[in-house]
Amino acid sequence: MILGINASRARSGGARAHLIGILTEGNPTEHGIKQVHVWSYRELLDALPSPAWLIKHCPAETEASMIRQIWWEKFSLPTLLKASKCDILLNVGAGTLCHFKPAVTMSRDMLSYEPGEMERFGFSMSRLRLIVLRYVQNSSLRNANVAVFLTRYAADMIQRSAGQIRNIAYIPHGVSDAFRKQPRKHLDYDDNKPLQCLYISNALPYKHQWHVVDAIGQLRKQGFDIELTLVGGGIGSAQQRLQTQITKTDPVGTFVHQHEFVPQATLPDFLAAADLFVFASSCENMPNTLIEAMAMGLPIACSNRGPMPEVLEDGGIYFDPEDPKDIADAVRALILDSNKAGQLAQRAQQLSLQYSWSRCADDTFKLIAKTVEQAEPVQRNK
Numbered sequence: 001m002i003l004g005i006n007a008s009r010a011r012s013g014g015a016r017a018h019l020i021g022i023l024t025e026g027n028p029t030e031h032g033i034k035q036v037h038v039w040s041y042r043e044l045l046d047a048l049p050s051p052a053w054l055i056k057h058c059p060a061e062t063e064a065s066m067i068r069q070i071w072w073e074k075f076s077l078p079t080l081l082k083a084s085k086c087d088i089l090l091n092v093g094a095g096t097l098c099h100f101k102p103a104v105t106m107s108r109d110m111l112s113y114e115p116g117e118m119e120r121f122g123f124s125m126s127r128l129r130l131i132v133l134r135y136v137q138n139s140s141l142r143n144a145n146v147a148v149f150l151t152r153y154a155a156d157m158i159q160r161s162a163g164q165i166r167n168i169a170y171i172p173h174g175v176s177d178a179f180r181k182q183p184r185k186h187l188d189y190d191d192n193k194p195l196q197c198l199y200i201s202n203a204l205p206y207k208h209q210w211h212v213v214d215a216i217g218q219l220r221k222q223g224f225d226i227e228l229t230l231v232g233g234g235i236g237s238a239q240q241r242l243q244t245q246i247t248k249t250d251p252v253g254t255f256v257h258q259h260e261f262v263p264q265a266t267l268p269d270f271l272a273a274a275d276l277f278v279f280a281s282s283c284e285n286m287p288n289t290l291i292e293a294m295a296m297g298l299p300i301a302c303s304n305r306g307p308m309p310e311v312l313e314d315g316g317i318y319f320d321p322e323d324p325k326d327i328a329d330a331v332r333a334l335i336l337d338s339n340k341a342g343q344l345a346q347r348a349q350q351l352s353l354q355y356s357w358s359r360c361a362d363d364t365f366k367l368i369a370k371t372v373e374q375a376e377p378v379q380r381n382k
C-alpha cells in the first residue's frame with residue numbers, strides 16, 4: 001500500500017506539528033503502508049524525518065502565489081498521485097481542492113463555522129476568505145471517504161453547516177514529550193517574587209490578549225504582584241488593539257511582556273518559567289498550546305468557549321474570554337488557593353496523557369489502511 005499526503009498548503013502551526021508528529025513518532029509500515037509520499041514546501045519538508053519509507057516532493061508551485069498553489073493542487077497533484085501509484089490520499093487540511101479517491105481529509109479550521117467569529121474581521125478580505133473556505137471545506141469533507149475531526153465539538157459544529165457526514169473519525173493531536181514535566185503541586189504567592197502568568201498565541205481577533213492584559217492590570221491594582229508574558233507576536237488590527245491596551249494598562253512596561261513568534265522547540269522553556277497559564281481564545285478546533293500547558297502541569301485559567309471544556313474537563317478554572325473581570329477572578333482563584341491550583345495542575349497533566357503523537361500516528365495509519373480496504377475498486381485512482 002502506498003500513501004500520498006497533501007501538505008502543500010499546511011502552514012498553520014497545528015498542521016505542521018501534526019505532520020511532523022505522526023511521521024516522527026509513527027511507523028506506517030506496521031499497518032501495511034510500504035511508502036509515504038509527501039507533497040509540501042521546502043521548509044516543512046526539511047523539518048520532517050527521513051526514514052526509508054518517506055519520499056518528499058517539493059514542487060515549485062508550493063512556494064509560489066496562492067493562486068498557483070491552488071491551481072497545482074487541483075490539476076497537477078492528482079496526476080502526480082497516480083504516477084506515484086498512491087492507493088490513498090491524506091489531506092492534512094479540509095481546504096483542499098484535490099479530487100482523488102479514496103481520501104481521508106482532516107478538519108482543522110473553525111473560524112468559518114463558530115457563530116459570531118467571522119464578524120470580528122469586519123468587511124475585509126479575511127472575512128471573504130473565511131466565507132469561501134467554509135464552502136470549500138464543506139465540499140471536501142462530504143466528498144472524503146472519511147472525515148477526521150480533532151474534537152467532538154468541532155465535528156458537531158461543522159456538521160451544522162456541512163450537513164451530516166457519512167464517515168467520521170475522531171483523532172486528536174498529540175503533544176511532544178518535551179512538554180512532559182513533573183506537576184507543580186504548589187503555587188506559592190511570595191511578596192518578594194512576582195508570579196509569572198503566560199499566554200501563548202499570536203494576536204488575532206478571537207484570541208483576546210487585550211482582555212487578559214486588562215485582567216492582569218486589575219489584579220495588580222488589587223495588590224497582586226503578577227506579571228504577564230505573551231508569546232506569539234501579531235500583526236494587523238488585533239496587534240494594534242493589544243498594543244493600545246498594553247499602553248493603557250502598563251504604560252512604562254513594568255509587568256506586560258510580549259514576545260514575537262518563537263520556534264516550537266523553545267515553548268517548553270517559556271512554560272517551565274511560568275507559574276500559571278491563561279488560555280483566552282474563543283474559537284479553536286483543538287487548542288494545541290492548552291494541551292502543552294496541561295502536559296507541563298501548570299495551573300490553568302481557561303476560556304469556557306468551543307472545545308476547551310471538552311479538552312481540559314475538570315483540570316482548570318474557566319472564564320468568559322471577553323470579560324476581563326471574569327478572567328481576573330479565575331486567575332485570582334488560582335493564586336489564593338494554592339492547594340486547589342496544585343490539584344487542578346495534576347488533573348490537567350493526567351488528562352494530557354491521552355494526547356500523544358505515537359497514539360495519533362497509530363490511529364491515523366490504522367484508519368488509512370482500513371479505508372483502502374473498504375474502498376470500492378472504482379474509487380481507486382490508480
